[in-house]
Amino acid sequence: MEIEGAMGQYVDFCCSCKLNPLFKGHPFRPTRWIRLVPVASVYTLKKMQGRFWNSKSRKNRKKFKAIVPQVVATCIAALFHIVVGISLAFSAILLPQLEESQNSTNLDTIHITKTEGSWIASILVIVTPAGAIIAGFIMDAIGRLNMLKLAAIPGAIGWVLIATATNVPMLLCGRVLTGFCSAWATSPAIVYITEIAKPDIRGSLVSIAPAFASLGMVVVYLKGWFLDWRLVAWLTNIYTIISVVMIMFIPESPVWLVSKGRIEQARKSLEWINRYQPQPEHKSESFAEMQLAYLQKEHMIKKEQEAQLLGGDGSKRKLKMFFQPTGYKPMLILTGLFFFQQFSGIYITLFYAVTFFKDVGSTINPYLASVFIGTVRFVMSMANTWFMKRFRRRSLMTVSAAGMALCMGISGLFTKWIHEGDDTYNWVPVVMLLLYVVASMLGLLSIPWTMTAELFPLAIRGVAHSIAYGLANLLMFASIQSYYSLTDIFGGSSGIQYFFAVVALGGLAYSVVFLPETHRKKLKDIESYFLTNTMYYSFSCNNKTKPNKKPTTQKNEQRKPIVKNSRVQVIDKKISNDQSLKMITSKA
Template identity: 25%
Template sequence: MDHNEESRPLLAAEGGERRAEDRSGRDSYLDKVKNGKLYLATFAAVLGPLSFGFVLGYSSPAIPDLCRISDSRLQLNIEEASWFGSVVTIGAALGGLLGGWVVDKIGRKLSLMLCSLPLIFGFTIIIAAQNHWMLYVGRVLTGLASGLISLVVPLYISETAHERVRGTLGSCVQLMVVTGIMGAYIGGLFLDWRWLAIVCSIPPTLMLLFMCFMPETPRFLLCQGKRREAEDALRFLRGPDFPAEWECARIEEEGSVSLADLKDPGVYKPLVVGIMMMFFQQFTGINAIMFYAETIFDQAHFGRSDVATVIVAATQVFFTFIATLVMDRAGRKLLLILSGVTMTISEAAFGVYFKLSSVKHGNSSDHNETFGSQEPFGEEPQPGLEWLALACMALFIAGFAMGWGPTPWLVMSEIFSTKVRGLGSALCVLINWSCAFIVTKTFQSLMDLITRAGTFWLFSCLCALNVVFTIFFVPETKGKTLEEIQAHFKGLPAG
């Protein structure tokens, strides 16, 4: 027998003993951690996603207002309303691309503080708008900040949290996004578009103030060679009595990335997984549905579309909160599969609803004016059938909130090594928002081309594909350190 073959069982046994010792030491360390200030830092950071949610939700109540406004300089027609809803995604794609460079140059904390400025300026321009271009510029600026936020906040949380609470805290990102969307919808019931923009500018102002008192992430400080500052940050986040040197020793300091690193499975595998997850998240149709939620219910003959969108948003908040509670118990993969199956069924049923309601209707022109559809609705659907639209929408949102809403952002923040985290996350965010722009901008044209029913059936098929992708390609990251996740992609034993 070859000497190397004889030594493999011994090396495996030694590796297993080391991993057991590491886990024992890690558990002993985690038992001593005090999470109070970690939760405070997370709260300060997730004011960014709350602001991001207000940006996403703002267009749904604002577009009907701006379509009905008497001032011809600001009144939006069908095409202009489409741009107002979707142009934010262009800014977000640019923000994601810029964010990869920013987070590596100035750090996670300063990047978060920087995000608040275009949010505040963007909403200020919308508030003071005198023409369409001011509205568009304001939306692009708030989109730019949203792209930065969607990249920076998951990184900040993943690099400050430990593995026992990383899933729960990472899920808070999406929880705050949907809370912001619901806040914008509720505000739209009582406020016009200018006052709603004023309310939307409050969360980024608070984020700027709170983040002044929070630490930079220990991983970024170690990568900058600032070990003492990293230890101070860890004592702030874990409590004053914990062994900061022990955790610093666990964090691998890695060099800068080069093209040659793309051959490394620890680089290209997580990059492919991250990009595909962002693609599938957007091609569930979520942003098209949320951007135009109120108008979708108008088309579905629902009497109070503004109230219906608030109900849907509340459903999203509730189920995202549930996902936050179970993320570190159920695991990422199981929630993604359940989420994908639920969305597949709900969007298929939504397509059935639109198919049943696509007969001649005398008042269809009112709906067509609002949303620009050329497809006639037809006669009034059977009594009570309009509630099928609300049920399908609520089921879809519940499914999305349980898995494909929070989990791709959480997994993105976990799977990249330190040296490629900025670049990898930037590419994922760029793909995400580019796909969001494609979906939101083409949503109405797609409904005109293949009908409303066909559009939702198409999204249903794509949701079925994301279930297959999850089963075969997405790793489970529950309870693993960031180093153990990297070892999985490299095909090495975790330890």
């Protein structure tokens, strides 16, 4: 009985260690283990199991427990991104339902044209840059969390206008207000997460926000499959109310509190965020107090730097930096990247998802296909953090653009065959579009947005980021607004897919020629790159053609005496002529 019980403990131990007890190479395989039972007994196995859990799992549990408050605060601050995702994808369910009800005689039916439909989809994008700029000033004045609460006001009013709309102007006004809500909720949430997160987990926590936005897209696609668009608009306000209520249970950003001189509130905020942090060894201060002292010091340094920058002709210096290679080259490269991003169909398939799948002609329910698309975006948004850390930017962009072009080209070909009457493989376009979304998430969707914070010098980074963000939204507005026109120009759904494939190939060529590599590069190295390079190809050629200066001296060995303990020891040491010359010139 003791042996059977011990064997059970052993198997449990192997399972906990994820080991196979029957594997021949296992150091504790049964034939060897049974001989040890009389000596080791059950006590030894329990001790081994306890040592395993004590040495690794306990440390992991402590580390995880220490970051729990940061994770909770991040998830609550990012809740508004669910509403943002619903706002972005709402036109995908609104427009097809309005088109289906055009022949209805109901009094609440809204009749729209294709031009009006494109404005309903795209107007949200055009107001986002202005809303983001306004949010930047307001959140610096009233705080990050108060800005999130304020964002609920235009959001709630906008969704009520949409739900009760009787004409197109009411829908447009509602979309404008929800656009301001999206801008006012996105920027403060990202800033808040950045300011409370530890540096080693900051990237992972920031990625929660876009993941929640992708979740909102899945929610709206799923609801649009079963519910009327008016009811979906009413239900969206529930997420808004829940977000505002939950925000009341987390503390304000300690960085902002220190900047406003609210030291005591900043201390309480840091104590909440770091409540499970262990007491530093050989320190009388708590972890929160050490963080507070660090934030105060950083705030003083930042104030001095801002005073130097803004003093005298600081504004003129900033303006001149935009006309230097480190200013205008990154802006031109990013503008090209955003052009290929927007006109390769990435956001068009988001804003017109259901309509797009209807035009393809597949027998798969277009709402179900849209749910699949949203789910893939959600999963890839979480996995993208790992890809960005693991692989180079240029490699990701190459794979992404090539994959998008291939998938969209195949989808366009099968769409053409479906329209010609051959529906044998009518599922292929849906599968190809799912793979297209996967490919887009790897590079062409995410990397241009990431590079807005990497390519510019520190002195103009904030202003340059805002300008690049505004240009990207203008291009997004142009692509979404022109979808129906482009479809007519290129002859239908298959033609527009061929167009997207060609643009993706253009993005591939553009990335190979112009895109700089920023993965694991210091910001100063990126800045120095633009001083002498515009095309990455020329940069690579210059590096390859640099002469590899190797010493051409003969293998002569010089003997150098070393005196040690009154005895002369002779050692062999190779000294090249180049090294000798450097030594002589340095002495001279």
